[in-house]
Amino acid sequence: MSEELIQIETPFAFNAENQREFDELIGRYPIKEAAMLPTLHLAQRQAGYITPAVMKYVAELLEVTVMKVKDVVTFYPMFFEEPVGEYVIRVCHTLPCALRDCKVVLDHLKAKLDTDIASETNLAKGTTADGKFTLMKVECLASCDVAPVIMVNDDLYKNLTPEKVDEVLDNL
Amino acid sequence: MVEERRILYEHLDVPDINTFDVFRQYDGYTRFEKAIAEYQPEEIAQMVLDSGLKGRGGAGFSTGEKWSFVPRDIKPCYLCCNADESEPGTFSNRYVLEKNPHLLIEGILICCYAMGIETTYIYIRGEFTLGKKMLDAAIKEAYEKGYLGKDIRGTGLNVDIYSHPGAGAYICGEETGLIESLEGKRGQPRNKPPFPAVEGVFRKPTVVQNVETLCNLPFIVGNGVEWYTQMGPTYADTRFDPPKPDANTGTKLYCISGDVNEPGVYELDLGLTCTELIEVAGGLRGEEVKAVIPGGSSAPILTHYELDTRLDFTSLTLAKSMLGSGGIIVMNETRNIVDCLLNIMKFYAHESCGQCTPCRWGTPWVRDIVQRIADGNGRKDTITRPKFGVAENGRWGDTGETEEIYEDLDLLESVANNIANVDTMTWNTICVFGIAVSWPAVSYMRKFRPEFEATIREGKLVTLPVAEATVPPEENYAYQQRFVPKEFADL
Structure with missing residues (x-):
């Protein structure tokens, strides 16, 4: 990532609330770098996704290189490097959900939102034109007893059928 | 029919058990108080070793033995609680975190006391947002009530617990992957040895335990080793002379999903058979069992000929499979x-x-x-x-x-x-x-x-009919070696 690229981005800084939370976080670890994941979660919550400016900011906070932050961001599926919709819909498609027809739920969501499924390298593919939803498949969400499940942002919805999916989307 | 024996999950459905006051009404933290009042740290470690408790996260390694590898003279020593439950088919830790987080905190306190640990990190899956919220609230409450922090209950014991969110990588459930991730790096596992017990997080001795393992500790301390070892079978390991007892003691939170009528978590003594477990979970949804995955998606599959295999650490190892994290996935005759x-x-x-x-x-x-x-x-x-x-x-x-x-x-x-x-x-x-x-x-x-x-x-x-799709037992590479071990008591 070149310096130029970082400069054309809007600079990023934590707001007061997140700064407070960060100050509390950093005291938990004997080395600053260890606060990487919680800090990136905070930053993503504020910025929507991890921009190069966010990486630069986090790197300065944790006293590591930008490359090291990038290294971590690219490893974990929960960090986005591209803009995502207001609601991120994660559809579990691992075996226990597959045995309970998660494909029906996924196809229904695809038709209803009129979008494809996002891939990790192309989130725009699964984002609706109005930028409201991003549809993605994820691996096991550890709720196999109430399969099929989806997660909409932070909330888990269980035992889904196409009708229940409609209900969930209407209530957002 | 096998009866459920709820110990870890006993009070799970009590309203507001996630709050300190209600948890306290159900003997909450009394086991920890008993531990610090009546036992020395070494005695607790000995009790855990004697109880035969095996790690519930997947490897099934003896917890007491793992603790014995930790050098006692190197400080600080850390405890990492593995709450990165991501093995497909496993979902028991989620309920503990969401509904009864104080039980986990009590287990951690007992472990910290036994091992002289002052700092604990709970590595919790990034997707467990509700679980993290409940856990953080419980930790905060425990600090306020004086069960965490400096000089707990005037005993001079210091314990800090921090929750640390993961970010969706399965491999961070592996203990050294978890440690790397906790240090703020990519969750790529380390070479072993050195094992985490000797050199773990921040290059210090580290105990890594699953949520379920830690939740067993209050009951071992509270009710005694004898009570605990009554549950579940103890086999004779005949590779040793004289045969060494191989304990599969305690209960297990069996997570059953797939083609059964009532999927869910069932707490049962270790050592029941697949058939019995399916019966407990409301029976099969469909006509015939085609296959059963006994321990999360990593475990080798069992055919319908092998349904009499007992679901415990030893029997499944002999059947060339594993109990792993106890996630059982059942497939009926319609599955390919x-x-x-x-x-x-x-x-x-x-x-x-x-x-x-x-x-x-x-x-x-x-x-x-x-x-x-x-x-x-x-x-x-x-x-x-x-x-x-x-x-x-x-x-x-x-x-x-x-x-x-x-x-x-x-x-x-x-x-x-x-x-x-x-x-x-x-x-x-x-x-x-x-x-x-x-x-x-x-x-x-x-x-x-x-x-x-x-x-x-x-x-x-x-999709062939079950009998045609499966190789007969005599051609099954795992069936050959399989034998049901003798109970140790029989010898």
């Missing part, structure tokens, strides 16, 4: 094993951390082979090659017969075995992820070979 394997291989190809070459390249390769078979493009060629043997003229040579060859099945087995060899149990990777890939790949293919062959032959997914 090729399709199921494809689903699982997609999971592993996605989750390989990319550190070791055999795994990084092998997992997508295996996935592609299974995909090809499932798409109907399996390299059947049912190529025929001359079969060598004693020919008509009585001499060694071409017998004139031909042999059908399923090239892709041989390739699948070869690639999988080169990530980790299931027969010799050696892996060419740093961590056991390798074996978690080749175990399902090879076991599904060997045990349900007729279904794979039919799929390749017909050029489309073919």
